[in-house]
Amino acid sequence: MFKSVLVANRGEIACRVFRTARRLGLRTIAVYSEADADALHVREADEAVLIGPAPARESYLDAAKVLAAAKATGAEAIHPGYGFLSENADFAEAVMAAGLVWIGPPPAAIRAMGLKDAAKSLMIEAGVPVTPGYLGEDQSLERLQKEADAIGYPVLIKAVAGGGGKGMKKVDRAEDFADGLASAQREGQSSFGDPRVLIEKYITRPRHIEVQVFGDSHGNVVHLHERDCSLQRRHQKVIEEAPAPGMDAATRAAVTAAAVRAAKAVNYEGAGTIEFIADASEGLRADRIWFMEMNTRLQVEHPVTEAITGVDLVEWQLRVAAGEPIPLKQDDIPLNGWAMEARLYAEDPANGFLPSIGRLEHFRLPDDIRVDTGVEQGGEVSQFYDPMIAKLIVHSDTREAAAEALADACAEVEVWPVRTNAGFLVRCLEHPRFVEGDVDTGFIGAEADSLETPAPSPILLAEAANHALDRGPPDTEESSVWSSLAGTRGFRLNASPVRTVRLWLEGGECDVIPADGATYQRTTILHEDRIVGFESGVAHAFRDRAPTSSGSAAGPASDGSLRAPMPGKIVAAPAKPGDSVTKGQPVVVLEAMKMEHALVAPFDGVVESVAAAVGDQVGEGAVLAVVKPSDS
Numbered sequence: 001m002f003k004s005v006l007v008a009n010r011g012e013i014a015c016r017v018f019r020t021a022r023r024l025g026l027r028t029i030a031v032y033s034e035a036d037a038d039a040l041h042v043r044e045a046d047e048a049v050l051i052g053p054a055p056a057r058e059s060y061l062d063a064a065k066v067l068a069a070a071k072a073t074g075a076e077a078i079h080p081g082y083g084f085l086s087e088n089a090d091f092a093e094a095v096m097a098a099g100l101v102w103i104g105p106p107p108a109a110i111r112a113m114g115l116k117d118a119a120k121s122l123m124i125e126a127g128v129p130v131t132p133g134y135l136g137e138d139q140s141l142e143r144l145q146k147e148a149d150a151i152g153y154p155v156l157i158k159a160v161a162g163g164g165g166k167g168m169k170k171v172d173r174a175e176d177f178a179d180g181l182a183s184a185q186r187e188g189q190s191s192f193g194d195p196r197v198l199i200e201k202y203i204t205r206p207r208h209i210e211v212q213v214f215g216d217s218h219g220n221v222v223h224l225h226e227r228d229c230s231l232q233r234r235h236q237k238v239i240e241e242a243p244a245p246g247m248d249a250a251t252r253a254a255v256t257a258a259a260v261r262a263a264k265a266v267n268y269e270g271a272g273t274i275e276f277i278a279d280a281s282e283g284l285r286a287d288r289i290w291f292m293e294m295n296t297r298l299q300v301e302h303p304v305t306e307a308i309t310g311v312d313l314v315e316w317q318l319r320v321a322a323g324e325p326i327p328l329k330q331d332d333i334p335l336n337g338w339a340m341e342a343r344l345y346a347e348d349p350a351n352g353f354l355p356s357i358g359r360l361e362h363f364r365l366p367d368d369i370r371v372d373t374g375v376e377q378g379g380e381v382s383q384f385y386d387p388m389i390a391k392l393i394v395h396s397d398t399r400e401a402a403a404e405a406l407a408d409a410c411a412e413v414e415v416w417p418v419r420t421n422a423g424f425l426v427r428c429l430e431h432p433r434f435v436e437g438d439v440d441t442g443f444i445g446a447e448a449d450s451l452e453t454p455a456p457s458p459i460l461l462a463e464a465a466n467h468a469l470d471r472g473p474p475d476t477e478e479s480s481v482w483s484s485l486a487g488t489r490g491f492r493l494n495a496s497p498v499r500t501v502r503l504w505l506e507g508g509e510c511d512v513i514p515a516d517g518a519t520y521q522r523t524t525i526l527h528e529d530r531i532v533g534f535e536s537g538v539a540h541a542f543r544d545r546a547p548t549s550s551g552s553a554a555g556p557a558s559d560g561s562l563r564a565p566m567p568g569k570i571v572a573a574p575a576k577p578g579d580s581v582t583k584g585q586p587v588v589v590l591e592a593m594k595m596e597h598a599l600v601a602p603f604d605g606v607v608e609s610v611a612a613a614v615g616d617q618v619g620e621g622a623v624l625a626v627v628k629p630s631d632s
Contacts, residue, residue, distance in 0.1 A: 001322045002076035002101050003027060007041075008066045009081030011374030012391065013298075014041035017079050020314040029073045031066055033059035035382045040374050047073050054384045060084045063091045067098055077101035077321065079314075083386065086297040087114055087163070103321040105215075105296045109266040113294040116160045117198045123291045126265035128258050131277055131290040133200035145177050147199050154202035157181055159188030159195070163295065165235030166191045166595070170202055179574070183589070186571055187596060206441045207278040208232065209244050209289060211259035212305045212313075215268040216320045222330045223256040224305050224313075231428060233353065233444045234595075238421075239406075239428060240301035241340045242308050245399060245437030246284050254286035262294060271298045271317050280440050300343070300391070303370060307339035307395035337395055338402040342410055342429070344373075344390040346381040348419035350453040354565045355387045355593040356419040362525055362532070364414040369394050369405070381418050383567045387593050389420070399437065403429050414523055414534045422537030427451045456505065456540040460533045463524050465501040465513070467531045468544035503531075504543040560608070560627040562599040566620050568592030570612045573625075579607045581627060588612060588624045605629045 004027035007014040018028045018041070030045035035054035042048045049069035052059035059065065061084055070078055078095050080086035080103070089107040096102050104110070113119045117135035124130055133155075134147035148155045148171065157180050159167025167188035169180040185195040212224040228244035229237045243252070259274035273295040279288040302313050316327060344365075346356045363377035373390035375381070381389060392409050396402040407429035413422035428434055431447060444451065456464075500513055524533040531542045572589035575581055586598040587607060601607075608626040612618055 001026075001318070001324075004029060004073075004075050005077045005079055005103070005318070006031065006066075006070045006073065006075035007045075007079045007081055008060070008085055009079075009083065010036055010039065010041055010060060010385065012372045012388070013081035013083075013300075013374070015044055015374050016372050017081065017314055018044050020312055020318070024315065024318065026318075029069070029075050031060070031069050033384075035380070035384055038379070040376050040379065049073060054382065056084065056384060063088070063094055066091075067094060067100075070095075070100060071098070075100065077103055077318075079103040079317070080297065082295075082297050082300060087295070089114065101321050103270070103317050105266075105268055105270045105272060109268050109272075110296045112266045113272075113296050114161060116158060116162070116293050117196075118160075119294060120198075120291070122265060123262055126261050128262050128265075128291045129289070131200050131203075131292060133198060135198050139196055141178060141181060144181060144197070144199060145174070148177055149174055151199060151201050154204075156200045156202050157184040157197050158200060159184055159192060160198055161192035161194040161196070162188055163192075163293075165232075167197070168235045179586075182572070183596060190571070190591065203277055203279050205279060205281040206230070207244075207280040207284070207439070208237075208275065208292075208441055209247075209255065209278050209284070210273050210275040210299075211256050212299075212302070213259050213263040213268065213272050213274055214313075214316060214320070214326055215263055215270065215272070216326045217269055217323060218325045220326050221260050221263045221268060222326055222328070222333060223259050224309050224311060224333055225335050226252060226255060227301055227304055228439075229301060230439050230441050231434070231443055232441050235441075237301065237343065238444070239340060239342050239425065240304055241338065241399070241402070242304040243335060243338070244284065245439070248284070251284050251286045251289070255289055258291070262291065266294075268296075270320055271302070271313055272296050273299045300388075301341055303372060303391065303393040304339035304341045307370075307393060308335055308337060309333055310336070337397050338399045339393065339395045340402045340406045340429075341391050341393045342406055342425045343388050344392060344410075344413065344425070345421045346387040346389050346415075346418050347421050349421050349424040349451075351419075351565075353421070354597065355383075355595075357381050357383050357566055357593075358418050360389075360415060360418055361527060362414060362416040364412070365390060366392065366409040366412040369409050383592055385593065389415075389418075400435065403435060411536045413537050414525075414539070416525065416527060416532050416539050416541075419539065420537075423453060423535075424451060424537075426537045453538060454536075456533060456535060456538075460524075460535050460540060461503070462513070464503055464531045464533050464540075464542045467524055467526065468501050468503060468542070471526070471531075471544060501544065504545075506541045560602060560605065560629070561623050562587055562602075562625045562627065564590060564599075564618045564620055564622045564624055565597065566590075566592050568597070568618060570614050570616045570618060570624070571596060573610055573612070573614055575601075575607045575610070575625070577607050577609055580630070581605060581607055587627065590618070590624070599624060601627045603627070603629055 006029040028045045030048040031051045032042045051065040085091040089110040092107045120130045154172045157169045169184045171180040189195040207230040215221040227242040229240045231239040275292045277292045370393040394405040410425040533540045568590040571591045575587040581601040588599045605627045608628045610625045612624045
């Protein structure tokens with residue numbers, strides 16, 4: 001075994017690899033950008049090297065800088081984590097050419113599976129079933145449109161070098177194909193340096209089933225059972241579980257055998273995942289499950305596989321990279337209980353899931369389950385990187401118990417002022433359809449109304465009102481639409497005068513009656529000019545004095561101004577001054593935190609002005625365009 005390892009990545013995956021490396025007695029080395037100078041993974045490593053400015057292209061994606069850091073620190077091996085350079089065959093070859101151990105699959109396997117079209121052709125040769133679609137070289141709009149029309153809508157446009165939902169667009173109508181194609185090509189070029197796409201038939205009740213595989217240099221390939229990653233939003237996984245609900249033994253045997261054939265077809269070594277799409281309209285059946293792609297790296301959701309098998313997959317990666325055989329034979333790999341993982345994102349579900357950035361002034365995660373994170377209280381969520389800030393993982397005897405435990409864990413999350421999806425996760429996990437295992441990739445869209453952010457409970461309102469009184473004289477109202485509630489408290493001798501306290505909840509206002517001296521099972525904190533209450537994972541922010549401005553810092557204002565929700569780069573401006581637009585029509589497209597965000601018309605109207613051009617870098621709150629109502 002080598003004696004030191006450099007992790008060419010950041011955040012929670014770097015911390016995760018360091019944890020196993022330290023247990024094995026290895027020296028750990030981190031690399032970091034200027035934005036990550038105070039990051040947790042930097043402090044957890046034995047040594048750390050600055051490799052460039054915040055943008056990933058100038059730091060984490062700069063292979064030469066990573067290799068220079070390895071040379072300077074005497075690192076013997078490089079672990080790429082996931083994302084960034086993890087599936088870059090040229091980087092893998094450069095690591096090996098430098099005399100270092102590459103903790104990943106052979107470059108030839110990365111190349112074989114790196115392009116979705118070529119990978120599908122290879123799988124057909126290996127006898128692995130694939131989804132119907134178009135994999136051709138002709139990338140003209142006319143040819144791609146023709147193929148999509150022939151396949152039949154809806155279709156999926158997918159960047160051939162894509163992953164993680166980037167460069168993937170669902171198109172429901174022929175007239176929307178050109179716009180969807182342009183967006184997929186932009187994301188493919190921006191994220192992977194390759195604008196080429198393939199077209200697939202969109203499965204109407206799809207489930208995302210994937211199989212963890214592992215190979216070694218001695219010709220052994222095993223699987224570690226399947227995971228279900230069907231709960232997704234915009235093709236980004238939200239909750240993952242292992243095993244897959246509704247998977248019978250015969251179907252499991254067929255799917256895992258296909259995954260092993262796929263890995264053997266490229267002489268695979270190390271950790272990898274074979275991803276399948278299943279038509280769940282009649283349950284999980286072996287003849288309705290097709291190969292989708294292979295991820296030639298460790299997956300974000302690997303902890304659920306570790307939980308049901310008792311295997312440390314990072315340790316296996318290190319041992320196999322050092323030339324050792326896989327530690328277990330296929331028949332010795334157990335499948336015990338049920339595991340679930342929730343991805344905690346820095347995003348605001350109440351505001352269209354827009355990413356949220358900033359300092360983590362208040363940051364509390366549950367301490368009685370496995371939590372993988374790369375941040376801590378006082379840390380920063382940067383505009384430059386992925387918005388995932390933690391993974392919460394539970395393991396129980398049954399699926400029902402796992403879902404309940406994970407919902408309880410997500411409900412304990414307290415983060416401010418950065419917004420998170422913790423409350424949204426709770427609502428997903430407690431939804432009757434999810435509890436029953438009736439989940440497909442369209443679940444979140446179909447159940448959007450029942451998953452909306454709820455109003456704060458009366459108990460939390462009373463707790464916030466008590467805080468307001470403790471802070472000093474708040475704005476009060478002698479009468480209001482709520483004041484009639486005062487009579488419901490009843491009469492008692494020597495009672496204190498009933499006061500109705502007006503609180504401004506972000507997004508509205510409400511009048512509440514404080515409960516004298518009462519204590520509630522809710523958490524409230526004071527932060528600058530706000531009282532923040534946490535309830536079931538949701539942070540509700542109140543002011544006890546009227547806000548100085550009624551305008552929103554970002555998003556569409558009441559006057560039709562479209563403001564940047566965060567710093568980013570303008571990648572498209574589909575509407576021009578004078579254009580007529582309908583409510584919901586994209587006007588400007590902003591790229592930030594590795595994803596595109598469309599700013600849409602808030603109502604039917606006419607574009608009065610567009611203040612940003614394609615390629616411009618804009619700051620949070622900047623007015624990018626103005627839409628005026630048609631009758632103004």
